[in-house]
Amino acid sequence: MHFAFDEQQLEFRSQLRSWAEAHCTPADLRAAWESRHGWSPDRWKMLGELGVLGVTVPADHGGLGLGLVDLALLLEEAGRSGLPEPLLENTAVAAPLLSQLPGRFGAEVRDRWLPAVARGEASVGVPVPGLSGLVLAGSDLALVFRGGALYAVETDEPSTGRRRTIDGARRLVEVDAAQLSSANRLCGPEKSTPLRRAAADRGAWAAAAVLVGAADRMITSAADYARQRVQFARPIGSFQAVKHHLAGALLRVEFARPLVYRAAWSLDEADPEAPGHVSMAKAAASDAASLAASTALQVHGAIGYTWEHDLHLWMKRAWSLASAWGDAGWHRARLLGVTDW
Numbered sequence: 001m002h003f004a005f006d007e008q009q010l011e012f013r014s015q016l017r018s019w020a021e022a023h024c025t026p027a028d029l030r031a032a033w034e035s036r037h038g039w040s041p042d043r044w045k046m047l048g049e050l051g052v053l054g055v056t057v058p059a060d061h062g063g064l065g066l067g068l069v070d071l072a073l074l075l076e077e078a079g080r081s082g083l084p085e086p087l088l089e090n091t092a093v094a095a096p097l098l099s100q101l102p103g104r105f106g107a108e109v110r111d112r113w114l115p116a117v118a119r120g121e122a123s124v125g126v127p128v129p130g131l132s133g134l135v136l137a138g139s140d141l142a143l144v145f146r147g148g149a150l151y152a153v154e155t156d157e158p159s160t161g162r163r164r165t166i167d168g169a170r171r172l173v174e175v176d177a178a179q180l181s182s183a184n185r186l187c188g189p190e191k192s193t194p195l196r197r198a199a200a201d202r203g204a205w206a207a208a209a210v211l212v213g214a215a216d217r218m219i220t221s222a223a224d225y226a227r228q229r230v231q232f233a234r235p236i237g238s239f240q241a242v243k244h245h246l247a248g249a250l251l252r253v254e255f256a257r258p259l260v261y262r263a264a265w266s267l268d269e270a271d272p273e274a275p276g277h278v279s280m281a282k283a284a285a286s287d288a289a290s291l292a293a294s295t296a297l298q299v300h301g302a303i304g305y306t307w308e309h310d311l312h313l314w315m316k317r318a319w320s321l322a323s324a325w326g327d328a329g330w331h332r333a334r335l336l337g338v339t340d341w
Helices: 007-023 026-033 041-050 068-081 087-099 103-119 189-228 240-268 274-305 311-323 328-335
Strands: 134-136 141-146 149-154 172-174 185-187
Touching: 007 041, 007 068, 026 311, 041 103, 068 087, 068 189, 068 240, 087 103, 087 141, 087 189, 103 185, 149 189, 185 189, 189 240, 189 274, 189 311, 240 274, 274 311, 274 328
Parallel strands: none
Antiparallel strands: 134 172, 141 149, 149 185
């Protein structure tokens, strides 16, 4: 199979990179981590104006009506820039899930929230497997799978308590069980189970795409530092051991990247083997990002451990997403048929 991104997809990525270089600097990331939700509503609005949030929103709801292949490079760029906003959850999971909601109530939820997401005027929290009832802070609507049913909880702060996470941009809040009732129940087990599994696959794939971008950024940062850091009157990047460490980490990323692209295509085409392709991508990307983080930390040495250095912003994103939506071990077990969503 011949696969390549077209000029429009590459140009869209370039536009997002240029925007991120101006509006998503390390200083901006630190400011976001210190904010109420860990991300910026103003930057979210700008992403809507760029069209990024509407990529997977149907055209009749104000979006571009595109697929995950079109989203792949944008999520990778989000990982590279360290974007703190919930792009992964909204574009890869929430928008497709909202588009598939059954029944009259589902249509009402879809008609109200999809255009708002596309414009950057709302954020939808989605469930992460293993974290039942927990969604990202700042969500205006929470889609919750519980007890075999799917619920839509509309609230400004759907929480009974906040959960601290290692990534300052991925703060979690818990949806109060008392908010789940027949009034906001979208569907029961027969329809919610396939929706839950499809959402989990899209989330795992999207996390893999972001991890590839974050890993690439950490390796680039480490290589740049290795060119500047002098030891024994020579840049440490000239030492063979350092070169081998960085090359090994980069090789893992380059092997993971095409798996992510293939999984995106498989999901778009409803390939029966898509779940397996997703698990291969997530396992490879999780391993690649974890190795990139440890390698970058080793190359930076003691300074890499400090809060003042920017490296930890990407390492913590890598550690967080490597375990979210199923870690590498879980996805390998899934490929062996041992487990599933």
